Amino acid sequence: MQFSADRDLPFANRSFAGQALGERLKQLHLVDPVVLALPRGGVPIGVEVARALGAPLDLLLVRKIGVPYQRELAVAAVMDGREPVVVVDESIRERCGVERTYIERQAQLELAEIERRRGVYLGGRAAPPVAGRTAIIVDDGIATGTTVRAAIRGLRKRDPARIVLAVPVAPPETVAALRREVDELVCLAQPLDFGAIGVFYVDFHQLSDEEVVRALAGIKGASTGSP
Numbered sequence: 001m002q003f004s005a006d007r008d009l010p011f012a013n014r015s016f017a018g019q020a021l022g023e024r025l026k027q028l029h030l031v032d033p034v035v036l037a038l039p040r041g042g043v044p045i046g047v048e049v050a051r052a053l054g055a056p057l058d059l060l061l062v063r064k065i066g067v068p069y070q071r072e073l074a075v076a077a078v079m080d081g082r083e084p085v086v087v088v089d090e091s092i093r094e095r096c097g098v099e100r101t102y103i104e105r106q107a108q109l110e111l112a113e114i115e116r117r118r119g120v121y122l123g124g125r126a127a128p129p130v131a132g133r134t135a136i137i138v139d140d141g142i143a144t145g146t147t148v149r150a151a152i153r154g155l156r157k158r159d160p161a162r163i164v165l166a167v168p169v170a171p172p173e174t175v176a177a178l179r180r181e182v183d184e185l186v187c188l189a190q191p192l193d194f195g196a197i198g199v200f201y202v203d204f205h206q207l208s209d210e211e212v213v214r215a216l217a218g219i220k221g222a223s224t225g226s227p
Contacts, residue, residue: 003023003024003188009189009191009200010201010202011200012203013202013204014203015044015047015048017140017169018046018049018138018168020168021045021168021186021188022048022049022052025136026052030053030134030162030164031134032133033053034128035050035053035136036057036058036060036130036136036137037057037060038060041141041207043211044140044215046059057216057219058128059121060155061080061117062077062079062148062150063078063113063114063147064077064110064146065078065106067098072196073092075098076089076106077146077149077151078107078110079150079154080115080154081157084154086150088100092146120209120213121209130155130158131159132159132161133160135162135163137165137166137182138166140197140201142169142175142187143197144174145178148178152165153181164183165181165186166186168200169189169197170194171191172190172192
């Protein structure tokens with residue numbers, strides 16, 4: 001599938017976007033890849049990328065912390081692990097007047113939600129090793145990049161040989177900022193007039209836990225685990 005931003009936007013759905021992303025990543029001939037999806041929306045993307053690369057699929061359990069009166073706007077994000085990683089967007093925190101104590105409280109709540117999700121998604125499967133491999137972080141899109149930044153920094157603690165960030169769509173300024181934090185970044189479309197990720201999909205419904213579990217069950221080698 002040869003993707004063209006001019007011809008193929010909006011994406012029909014996450015699976016279509018994942019197929020296009022997988023084809024682009026195949027051209028890079030990545031060595032010993034493991035695909036790491038951000039649930040929930042990144043899971044259908046990750047399934048298609050893992051199929052295209054013949055790679056195992058795992059999850060990175062990261063949670064956004066939204067501004068109190070505008071929850072979709074990320075002021076911070078937290079990724080679990082032996083030492084949880086919290087990334088704060090200081091510009092948004094200061095502009096929106098968000099107290100650090102609020103972020104600390106919400107981080108604890110989101111860590112509890114991460115534990116709940118691990119229990120639902122895990123299914124007793126062992127996580128594939130990441131150390132020394134090419135770790136590919138995938139999601140259905142990036143807006144501000146706060147959540148992905150937490151994922152990158154948490155993932156580094158697992159000692160991958162390389163980190164590749166791959167998404168269907170993101171604004172150019174976010175791509176430029178995140179490119180400095182990874183070894184390689186692949187983004188199929190970088191619209192100047194961004195708005196929200198869902199604008200670039202025909203079907204962008206909120207995935208349920210059940211859909212995530214079914215998607216993971218449908219790919220050989222899929223597993224979920226913690227850092």
